[in-house]
Amino acid sequence: MAAPTNSDVALSEQLPGAGGGPVTPKRGMPKINLRASGIYIAFALIVVLFAITTDGALLQPQNISNVIIQNSYILILAIGMILIIIAGHIDLSVGSVVAATGAIAAVLMVDHGWSWPLAILATLVVGGIIGAWHGYWVAYFGIPAFIVTLAGMLLFRAITMTILGNQGVGPFPEEVRTLANGFTEGYLGNVGLGPLGGADLFSIIVGGLVVIGWAVTQWRARVGRLGYGQQVEPMWLFLTKIVIAGAVVMGLIIQLARFKNLPWVLVLLAVLVLAYSVMTSKATFGRHIYAVGGNLQAATLSGVKVKSVVFWLFVNMGVLSAVAGIILAGRLNLAGPTAGNAFELDAIAAAFIGGAAVQGGVGKVIGAITGGLIMGVINNGMSLAGEPPERTMLVKGAVLLIAVAFDVWTKRRAGVAGR
């Protein structure tokens, strides 16, 4: 995109509030920022659409549980991937790294009889080392990530096959399978929900605590902003948002509680999403990721340790790939040589559907998760409706293209200066 032209300059100089004077808060209906919230609206529409076409099968307790478990490893990868994409890089190797780390976990636990916590720890460390390998070549040696991780894709697939001797290794210990596939126990027994039947009390309490905790955090943030004399959204909008989000989360939890309680991977995912969201929005390291992706030279000259930021992002991607590798292997109860094939493409697609910009500098963890869920729901909804896989693939391809086209289009309309 071109640098801002004089016409943009003319525009900006005429904006209201120019001259450094006080800004009068806008009253009335706040405008919906389509670019920022379009993805969530799209997700809601897709869910509604498939809920209708599948006669509600999509939202059945067991199916929700399936969607989460089936997509958990892609979602975990998408978290790492969006950070790398925000920084302006890409990682094509994650599918192979998922396979390699799964294989290592399997060999350690099955062939060498390591205890599962130790084996998982060792696998995560190996994942970190693999990430450090990529990070070194990208950040310190200066080879484009596309090339480095394309090489890594081949390299770690080869290593996987070598480790496994071209055959699957399993079965995994009970605990690992539970983490990947299992559910929390009904620690507090069941509670009757009238026409909905019985549901797990523990799950409902956990869900309630999450919603309350989230509402309290939002409230305190609002009070904090008010304390600094900043503009906040009107109270009715604030409350509506809290109530709607709370209702969605509780609805999801209740459906899960009616089936088999909370999947452990959902607990893990929730913790990861929360931690990475806070990191990207609040931590200095998170800010540095956006700075590096937004303008590398400016970040360098502002004293951001850009090489170290990129290096640690790849290390992080390696560790998350190892997490995904363990969960995938645990779920299949087998580490296979072709595991994780093309996972990188799903993770990259999730990030871009979720609002990442091709040039870097833009994106959110929750966006990538939503992007991954959109694809997961399409997969699931279309297979429930009995559509053939080729049609599902067609739809997913179209969704990816439309999502990025929408992003480019809104950006063009907003006249944001690119480089």
Next chain:
Amino acid sequence: MTDDILRMRGITMEFPGVKALSDVNLTVRRGEIHAICGENGAGKSTLMKVLSGVYPHGTYSGEIEVDGEPGHFSGIRDSEHRGIVIIHQELALCAQLSIAENIFLGNERATRGMIDWNKTNHDADNLLKRVGLREKATTTVADIGVGKQQLVEIAKALSKSVRLLILDEPTAALNDRDSEHLLDLLRGLRDEGITCVIISHKLNEVISIADRISILRDGKMIRTLDPANDEITEDVIIAGMVGRDLEHRFPPHEPKIGEEVLRIENWTVHSPIQPDRAVVSNASLTLRAGEIVGLAGLMGAGRTELAMSVFGRSYGVGISGQVYKNGKEIRTRTVQEAIRHGIAYATEDRKRYGLNLIDDIKRNVSAAALTKLASRGFVNDNEENKVAESYRKSMNIKAPTVASITGKLSGGNQQKVVLAKWIFTDPDVLILDEPTRGIDVGAKYEIYTIINQLADQGKAVLVISSELPELLGLCDRIYALSAGRITGEVPREEATQERLMQFMTKGQG
């Protein structure tokens, strides 16, 4: 045929929510050099884009007549067919192609789709002779300087049998020698009957070259100065541009100079591309508290290279020499170290090196001192907002809120954001590289005021500038740099443009 090659009447151009041009009339006579002056955002470039069809017919209202016939252009190709060629400020050359390939790009010397290379290079050589560029047509554009690239652009325009040539800030990136050559070339083209419209911020140039001068302000045509009836001086032009008399272009300032803060000794830097070539050799200079020191030098003298190599070795290889802060030697091997020692460097190229254009004002302001706003690795964004807001007010950054995207601000406001970023690091030494490049007169005055305030707070300021009047008006002491060596040091009272220019050209081939 009339004597007017171009008449634009009642041109009005609206963007959502703003009138970029309102009822503008412009008449250009055949064979004249017509300058257009105005502050950034006054509508100069918009007017030229209307003329050349970048904004197609229908997006604006009003009439355009070329040679007395209506000129309704729906794209650049249309206007080029009528002999109107625009050369944009950011040159549109493909760096990896040869000069000849660039000249005939989109207009290839070909028969039946196959390029005739002999004819291409031969024709290109002739055009290069016409513009006075002594380079082979087969030279890659990346290998010639920006001054010569400008000439290639003009050669390209000539290849399209141009009759009305529009140049947008053609000398903005050129040194004085290249600028002079370019202006001579334009005079030569005028004698051959080619009409020129030139947009420029450099008023001395405008006065020396233009036959008539039109002044735009806030999208309106203020007046056209004609030497036949008007007195033409910089003050008259500036008065028209800003709508008020700027009695002083520089705010008055009484320096309070204290102790030495920074001393650079025997600083030598080699080019990263040719490691055996010294870009800066044995440079020594001192900066004192409360003092504004200028660094003058022609393009390529090594000013930016000197500054960036001191600032965390951001440029160059084989760097040697010492840096002393308050008398003690310090290490500035990384940008982090330099910032920690209280050194700040505001770049000459704010879009490429200064700002994250896709992010907002507050995050750009906090970028270099984020740790000041963070505890245990987490940023307090309320505090960040407050800090940025206070800079927005005190520096008069024209944006509705600090959440505005910096890429949408005008050059002057972007520069203020860059300055705010460095002021927030609370430096003792500020190196400001071309702090007013591409900024309009009003914003320049504000930037000068900020620089004076910084000096009054006891900070040492080093200003690098290509505009000698700016250094003379602002600085307490000026160093001249020529071919990487400090060739002179002149206190304010003894400084004149002539004296500095002598030092700046000393020892050059």
